[in-house]
Amino acid sequence: VYKKEEKNYNKYLISQIEEKKRIFQLKTDLLYSSILDLKNENTFLEYESNPTPYNLLKVFKTLKIKNSFFSKFGYKISFGNSDSNIFITPEETVNKNDFFTTLKFQLNSKDNLQITDDESTMYLLNFPSKLETLQKSLWLITIDKSIFFSDIKTKDIGQWAIEKNNNFYSIMPSLEKLKISNKKNLYIFKDNAFDFNLIFQQKKHNLFPNIFFDILKILILTTAIFICILKIFNFFQNPIIYINQRKNLKDYILGIKSVKDIDSFTEKFENLKFPLRLVLIELFDSDTPELYTDTLPIVKDYLITSLNNSSQYEYVDIDYKSILFIVSEEALIDIDDGFSFLLEHVQKKYNLKLTASVSNEIFYLDTLPKEYIKCKRILNFKFLYSSYFVILESFTNKNNPSFFYSIDIENKLANRLLNGNFLGCKKIIDEIFEDIDSNLDKNKVNDFSLLLCNTLGRVTSQLGEFDINNKIDIHIKETSIPNLKNTFLKFCKEICDLKQVEENSTNIEIKNKIQQYLEDNYSNDFSLEDLSEYLGFSFRYTSLLFKKNMGDNFKNYLNLFRINKSKEIIQNNKNIKIKEVAELVGYNSSNTFIRIFKKYEGISPARFFLENITDN
Known part of the structure; x- marks a missing residue:
């Protein structure tokens, strides 16, 4: 029994360590990408090259906006220049030397990363490395331990810490100074983003209580059976309480169930405060999800993990290509900035483009399904606004282009192009241009040509051999609707001709292969x-x-x-x-x-x- 308990415990221990390490790595990746995002912004680059009071004010405003989003996940970022004694925090500008002395940082240290902490906060100061001789920026990450590390708690099996230069910093709020004396049960992991180690020290575990409980289980078997019978009875009496609460939420948003049919939603959703907003995130290339079957679940998990710390977010996994976040009491500009940052990071890290749409404010529960439908409709414009990660309803209301055509129409056109059916393409193109004013002004003609280019780009990306890049420039240069239609028809004809040639050449090649195989065999x-x-x-x-x-x-x-x-x-x-x-x-x-x-x-x-x- 002892060996069995020891084996089960070790298996549980390893799985917990691996899972918490994975979550920790996602979080430090987020910290690192936040710094890179700021470092590459023009506002910060201009301040580094020309630290004028005006540029300093621009940096301060940008930091304030960004940190309103970062703080929801338990961290804030401050910025300074190694040549200046001014340091910019989200709240104010301070004297750098005094500020660093207060936080117990060593200004003359040769390390490019210093760490200090107190009971509830951890500070990471990132200096320019020796490899970045031209860089002068200093970045301070202030971490709220209770929020940022909230889902890495493992008090039952051991304690986690960050190690730098043989100093250990607890990731949990604590009045006691962390000491790692026994290195026998120590697990050490090198962090991928920062120059420190993640440490886990296993707690001494007494297996004899577990053995006692195993024996006790046998003694109370009859009681357990009785409880199971009661649960089965209650299940048939109240089946609704055994329905997954997250599924209830999904079914309600999708209009499958009404409120009267649902006993309860998830606890997190029920604790959200109105007004709410919906953020629907969808795969940009949603017509070929099979290309992303391995990556998309990982990205969804990353988004959920990144937003899980905040009590203002709840999620619903809609389907294989989209996920919905419900956001509570947050300004539209913060939602736009926050999700744009996350989706841009996803594109860089996973090479996967996602697009989000944001609903209007929701003050009543019964309007939730309607706002979800609006989010779906907004995403119909994603190819028109392909340069944006987040599409707001104001985009579609303001521009509401008369030249817009739906994704369904685009899919039909793409299918006919890929099948080489030019007559079918021409019929759809005639429908698209039918209701468009032939005297449309030049700016709108240009916007429409960009929309058509996106459609052609999606099709030609599946052809491989057809070079459309030079043609796109001609689209943009067209200044009238009749000319634009003729040019677009010409490109469609070229694609259809290419498909016919490709199919004919493929048929000849296959026929030759078959004949050769018969001859040989x-x-x-x-x-x-x-x-x-x-x-x-x-x-x-x-x-x-x-x-x-x-x-x-x-x-x-x-x-x-x-x-x-x-x-x-x-x-x-x-x-x-x-x-x-x-x-x-x-x-x-x-x-x-x-x-x-x-x-x-x-x-x-x-x-x-x-x-x-x-x-x-």
Whole structure:
């Protein structure tokens, strides 16, 4: 029993350590990307090159806006210049030397990262590294331990800390100075983002209480069975309480259930305060989600983990390509900045483009489903506003372009283009341009051309060989609707022609491959499945390709091919036996060969042999 408990505990311990380490790494990645995001902003670059009072004010305002978002996740960022004694915090500008002395930082340290902490806060001071000789920026990250590290608590199994230069800093709020004396049960992980180690010290674990509880379990087995019976009874009495609360929330937002059908939502959602806003995040290239089946779940997990610390956010996993966040009591500008930052980071880190739409303020629960539908409609404009990570309803209301066409129309056009169906494309293009004013001003014509370019770009990205880049410039230069339509039709015609050429060349290539395979293998016993493996296609697709390219099904064509080969052999060898001919053309049985020969030629092989001798 002891060994069993020890094995189970170690398995649990390792899984907890790995999970908490993963969450910690996501958080430090977020910190690092926040600094990079600020470092590359023009506001900070201008201040570094020209630290005037005006540029300082711009930096202060930017920091204040950014930190209103960062603080929800338990951290703030301050900024300064190594050549200046002014340091800019989210609240005020301070004297750098006095400020660093108060926080117990060593100004003459050679480390590019210093760490200090107190009971509730941790401070990370990032200096320019030796590799960045031209960089002068100083970045201070102030971490609220109770928020930032809230989901890395493992008091039952041990304690976590950050180690730098043999100094240990607890990630949990504590009045006691952390001491790591026994390094026997110490786990050390190098952080990927910052120059420090993540430390976990295992707590001494007494297994004998567990053994006692195992014995106790046996003694109370009958009680457990009785409790299970009660639960089953309660389940049938009150089945609604056993429905997953998150599913209730999803079903309500999607309009599948009404409030009267739902007993409770998630606790976090019920604690959100009105007004609310919905933020619907969707895969930008939502027509080809199969390309992102491995990455998208990881990205969703990253977004959930990043926003999980805040009590102002709840999430609903809508489907394979989208996720919804419900935001409480937050200004629209903060939502825009915050989610733009997150989605930009996702694109850089995971090479995956996501787009978000934001609803109006929601003051009553019963308007939640309607606002979700609005978010879906706003995302119809994502290709028009492809340069934005977050699309607000004000975009669509302000511009509400008369030249807009829906994603459904675009999908139909793309399918016809990829199938080489130009007449079908022309019909859809006529519908798109039908209600557009031919006297549309130049700016709107330019916007419309950009929208059309996005559509062409999505299609041509799937073609590979077709270079459309030069054509896009011509689209942008068009100044009238009639010219734009003609140019767009011309490009569509080129794409359709390309597809036709591609399909024809592919057919010739496949036909040649099939003929060569038959020539090399007709004397062997092979099947359509063997041919499909050779071509690299599925059995069903190979069957369709064979009939399309060879004009007959596989069985008939192969039999006829072998019979023609047998006739050549008979004509060239007067002394050969029928059995030998059958084997040479791939038939194991001479009877089968004779039957098939007679079926296709109308006479037996022997008769053909005699007629051939007579003719000679």
